[in-house]
Amino acid sequence: MGQHLPLVGAGRPGAELTVGQDGATIRRSVLPGGVRVLTEQMPGLRSATVGAWVGVGSRDETDGHHGSTHFLEHLLFKGTSRRTALDIAEAFDAVGGEANAATGKEHTCYYARVLDEDLPMAVDVIGDMVTSARLDADELETERGVILEEIAMTEDDPGEVVHEQIAAAVLGTHPLGRPIGGTPDTIRAVPRDAVVEHYRWHYRPSTLVVAAAGGVDHDRLVAQVGDALVAGGWDLDPDGVPRDRRPGVPESDGVPTEGVELTVHRHVEQANVVVGTTGLSATDDRRFAMTVLNAVLGGGMSSRMFQEIREKRGLAYATYSFSQGHGGLGLFGLYAGCTPARVDEVTALMVAELEQLADGGITDAELERSVGQLSGGLVLGLEDSGSRMSRLGRSELVLGELMTLDESLARIRAVTADDVRELAADLASRPRSVVRVGPFGE
Incomplete structure (x- = not known):
């Protein structure tokens, strides 16, 4: 059957837990600073998918920052101190890889699927994006327009509208009731300073989880992740620990007591x-x-x-x-x-x-x-x-x-x-x- 893995808070930094599962091997390490790295090695696979999961979603936005999480999903592809937006795109296109990102209500993920031999490149590029996004003012204004078009596209889809509206109706003013991508008003209103502040506060070692599956070697990936984060200027404090799962907000906080x-x-x-x-x-x-x-x-x-x-x-x-x-x-x-x-x-x-x-x-x-x-x-x-x-x-x-x-x-x-x-x-x-x-x- 394999070994059950307790994850959050398990082990000291650097500790590893292993489990065998249907021919695959799962391993987990906690790096200095609290960065967690999990891998699932799948025998015989020549490709791998790697994702940088940041434990921040739309529910974590505070007043004046609404829409910042989705903004960052776009802006991290727009260049770093070492790469332009074209450099990022070409890095994956040149090896036939795929790269994308997704924002949720509780996390944001930047991921790529590449050949196993190109995994070091993918880790380096995604690590660069997560640690060293430039968040250029001109690019932000360009993406403001792109996001407004994305919201307009969603508004034209009645299936999307009904699901967003039922969340708002059932959950009320609870943070989970807000749309993930923000609203036209919040996207127009959020200033660059708020987006930068949101980035600096939430994108840190204690909130980062790097997960990879496929043709991946755990020890090599751990080393590659550490190198990428150090190259990006992150301080991997040996005493840092992972941020625990959010305890959850009581259902009564902002949730209507009657149906609408x-x-x-x-x-x-x-x-x-x-x-x-x-x-x-x-x-x-x-x-x-x-x-x-x-x-x-x-x-x-x-x-x-x-x-x-x-x-x-x-x-x-x-x-x-x-x-x-x-x-x-x-x-x-x-x-x-x-x-x-x-x-x-x-x-x-x-x-x-x-x-x-x-x-x-x-x-x-x-x-x-x-x-x-x-x-x-x-x-x-x-x-x-x-x-x-x-x-x-x-x-x-x-x-x-x-x-x-x-x-x-x-x-x-x-x-x-x-x-x-x-x-x-x-x-x-x-x-x-x-x-x-x-x-x-x-």
Whole structure:
């Protein structure tokens, strides 16, 4: 089965933990300064994916800094003291590699996929970006326009709008309720000084996790990461320790105690509707029961929502349930896209399926089928180095532990029908919000 890895705070700087898993080897080291390096060596793979995870997301922004996290995702590609933006782009293009970044509500990741022989280059370039971003004033103003266009593109997608609005409706003024990319007003308002301050405060050794998977040698990567950070001018204090996972903000802080209803006008052919409520935090012990609940309720073509709303009644093309877990808080929702005239009917059907699950639970056949679906999806989802790299980074920054594949499968298989029914009853009892996006009022 392999060894279970407790991650956050485990070991002194330089300590290593190893675990064998389905032919791969996972190792973890804590460098001076608190930088964490995790690798998963996958035998026979000639490529590798490496990511620099910074433990800062949109929820960490303070007044006057809103939008800074997303701004930095763009600006780190715009040049350092050693490289221009073109140098960064050419470094990866020259070896057929891919580089990108993603901003989340709790972390930001800069990552690249390259041949194993080009991994030192990728580490050096990404390390340079993270430690030595120039944050040029002219480039910032250019990217301000680019980000505003990105937000406008999102606003033109009713599916994106309904999911952003349900988060705001359910979570209220809680930091997790804010859009990741900021709003047009916050992007226009944030000054360069605030972005620079956000960068200097949050981009530091104690918040950095470097994760790599594929054809990677752990000891070499540790040395390469250390060299890159020192070259970037970071002070790797031997007494530095990793920043622990955020403890999580109580759900009551800014979260409405009653559900709300919101209708957003968009001139589109199809309406999008989400029914949402607070869900489970990322570390809640019931998160495995939640995966089974989602599989039964709205996780595939055999799910109750899909069968009732699409297959039996033909009322929607797409319908599903979803769960998002964060530190101290989560979001749970039911989605459908349908003809505007059928929104109320489809909304009632989605709610009815959740309430029936809460009242009557699931059958043994549904439990068996969902466990098989989740087990197969978990294994298939770890077939590439990118997904394994992401699992390492998320485990370190969000979960605080790394389960082996066998352990994860065992936790899924341990879920009972009573676990699912009790969780469904809990979710069904919570304040419920509804957001509709479509040509209403025309």
